[in-house]
Amino acid sequence: MNRDMDRDMLGLIERWRVLRAEVEAAGASLLAVSKYAPDEAVAALLEAGQRDFGESRPQQLRDRAARFPEARFHMIGPLQKNKAKYVGRHAAMWHSVEDAATAHLVARHVRDRRLPVLVQVNVARLPDRHGVLPEQVEPLMEALRELPALELRGLMCMAPKDGDARRAFRDLRHLRDRLAGGSLRRPASGDAPLMLCMGMSGDWRVALEEGSDMVRLGSALFGPRATMR
Numbered sequence: 001m002n003r004d005m006d007r008d009m010l011g012l013i014e015r016w017r018v019l020r021a022e023v024e025a026a027g028a029s030l031l032a033v034s035k036y037a038p039d040e041a042v043a044a045l046l047e048a049g050q051r052d053f054g055e056s057r058p059q060q061l062r063d064r065a066a067r068f069p070e071a072r073f074h075m076i077g078p079l080q081k082n083k084a085k086y087v088g089r090h091a092a093m094w095h096s097v098e099d100a101a102t103a104h105l106v107a108r109h110v111r112d113r114r115l116p117v118l119v120q121v122n123v124a125r126l127p128d129r130h131g132v133l134p135e136q137v138e139p140l141m142e143a144l145r146e147l148p149a150l151e152l153r154g155l156m157c158m159a160p161k162d163g164d165a166r167r168a169f170r171d172l173r174h175l176r177d178r179l180a181g182g183s184l185r186r187p188a189s190g191d192a193p194l195m196l197c198m199g200m201s202g203d204w205r206v207a208l209e210e211g212s213d214m215v216r217l218g219s220a221l222f223g224p225r226a227t228m229r
């Protein structure tokens with residue numbers, strides 16, 4: 001490690017300590033979105049005590065799961081069917097479930113465990129955005145119940161880019177509360193409520209105020225993409 005790298009890693013760890021303290025004080029957890037970060041940054045945070053990392057490219061997730069067996073890598077991006085096996089085999093959690101067919105394919109590759117999953121919701125109903133519309137969440141949850149290899153843990157959303165983040169987060173929370181009050185309680189997992197995974201670098205404090213259980217931080221933690229690669 002050269003001196004500049006050393007300094008970068010110390011800065012990273014310092015940012016991580018500050019961010020993690022604030023996230024955990026709100027009762028939530030921090031997912032370190034390492035998709036654009038180099039291996040050295042993952043190694044440095046792992047050493048400092050971070051366990052959960054987010055990746056959006058299935059092959060990179062597989063490679064890092066092999067390289068860093070003590071870490072948990074979450075799949076957070078859209079998933080093409082031909083990459084389903086990497087997620088089924090190597091992901092600690094799959095955040096971006098949006099159709100039953102891909103879920104079936106992933107489930108086929110899960111061995112000796114249940115893979116925790118989140119349904120991604122297009123709460124703001126934007127065209128061409130990932131996630132299911134709010135009224136499609138219940139039917140998708142029903143379909144997931146047919147797949148014992150997958151364990152539904154909650155809901156995930158991304159706020160609209162230039163829109164009202166608070167409203168999106170609040171809508172997701174209300175949706176979760178409606179589902180929890182209805183017939184679709186999580187099966188076979190006691191009374192644990194469905195979790196909410198929402199909030200990114202630009203809006204995570206708002207997400208915490210609206211009840212997020214897990215924020216996904218990339219650039220706020222690792223720095224802007226250009227400086228990391």
Ligand SMILES: *Cc1c(COP(=O)(O)O)cnc(C)c1O
Pocket residue numbers: 033035056076077158200201202216217218219220
């Ligand atoms: C890249 C990504 C993030 C992190 O984004 P930042 O704004 O850099 O924090 C969070 N969630 C998803 C789904 C992503 O793809």
